[in-house]
Amino acid sequence: MSVTSSDLRENPRRWSGLPLGVTLAVVVMGAVAVPTEGQTGVETPEIPDLVGVWNGGGGVRPVNGPNMPWVPGENFPVLNERGQAFQSVFDEAIAPKYDCVPSASPALQYDPYMMEVTQWPDRVLFRYEKDDQIRTVWLDGRKPPFNEFTVQGFSAGSYEDGALVIETTQFVFDITGFDDYNGIPSSQQKRVTERYWREGEELRLTLTVEDPMFLREPTSYTTRWLPGPEGYKLQLYGCDAEQAGRPRRFLIPKYQ
Amino acid sequence: MASGSEIEIRLLEAKEDFVKALFWTMAAAAVMAIVITGMSVSAHHASGPFYDSEKRVEAVGTVTSFVFRNPHSFLYVDAPVDGGETIKWEIEMGASVMMSRRGWTPETIKAGDEIKVVGQPSRAPGTFGMCCAELTKTDGSPIRP
Secondary structure, eight states, X not given: OOOOHHHHHHSOSTTTTSOHXXXXXXXXXXXXXXXXXXXHOOOOOOOOOOOEEEEXXXXXXXXXXXXXXXXXXXXXXOBOHHHHHHHHHOOGGGOGGGGXXXXXXXXXXXXXXXXXXXXXXSEEEEEETGGGEEEEEEOSOOOOOTTOOBSSOEEEEEEETTEEEEEEEOBOOBTTSSOSSSOOOBOTTOEEEEEEEEETTEEEEEEXXXXXXXXXXXXXXXXXXXXXXXXXXXXXXXXXXXXXHGGGGGSOOSOO | OOOHHHHHHHHHHXXXXXXXXXXXXXXXXXXXXXXXXTOOOOSSSOSTTTBOTTOOEEEEEEEEEEEOOSSOOEEXXXXXXXXXXXXXXXEEOOOHHHHXXXXXOTTSSOTTOEEXXXXXXXXXXXXXXXXXXXXXXXXSOBOOO
């Protein structure tokens, strides 16, 4: 049996969908092993309710593009010489997205699609309608697997001051890994920090990206989602590689 | 005979009516633009490198297929031109995930439909791509999902 977002939405008690035995075990273990707040002086972190389907579409925030969310003169990344060199030789026609390679952090979070969040005791799942991507954010303190690199990286999180804070590392090298629109790469040194919190009905995020391989300094954006339509279920994206690559024929080749 | 203050009130009401009419006209135009173009912004890639936003082209012809997919849909139109030749236009549209939220389906446009398309032409010489297009029936009436 699993906890779905709709279960949690219908019943605001966070772990209500968990098997009864597990719930009892947690209660018993908590009573036996965990000192109370008064005994330790350590506050239990406030856990924000992030569960649900969230709308990040154009009616909610500006749609992504060459100047969004990275705005020249504001938060546009300052590239080092290596980054500038990569960007100058970048050819749009070889961007991996034209072969259905999914976008990754920090671009994925700003794509104008729906996103679903499910909170579990030991993890938080982010499911993105764009490119059918799923990210698992581990809350159990586990360390990144040794020398493993993936498109979405390894994410570890914790609750702090009513927010979910996520650190993601161990990304693969990606020639458009910083940004979908400006030909800026990212390396295995990329580190993305996300802070999610609620403001009324809004879900808000401040995202910071560091990548000493290509960036002189970290840079950030803040954005928001609104609740998705009631009962909305994320659709299958099913990227069609033939359609994804079709616009390439309309480009004037960078290198003749 | 109307007094000065009555005339002033009527003028204010007329101004208010005009402003309301202008608002609703603009709102309707915005909605129609979205409906007609079927979310031409794909949010997958910038249109600038592929299509020339400074130019407009028009094609009137017969739909040969409508491929309703992600990350972008494509509409294929055969448009006859002078001299008996036919141009095969490839019109890039939005992601099916987004278009379906606005009521579009793979059957909204069918092979054999007569259609008029106005949009930005593709940049590569010898290609007949188009984006950011307004789609209407040949009599100018809108295509609605």
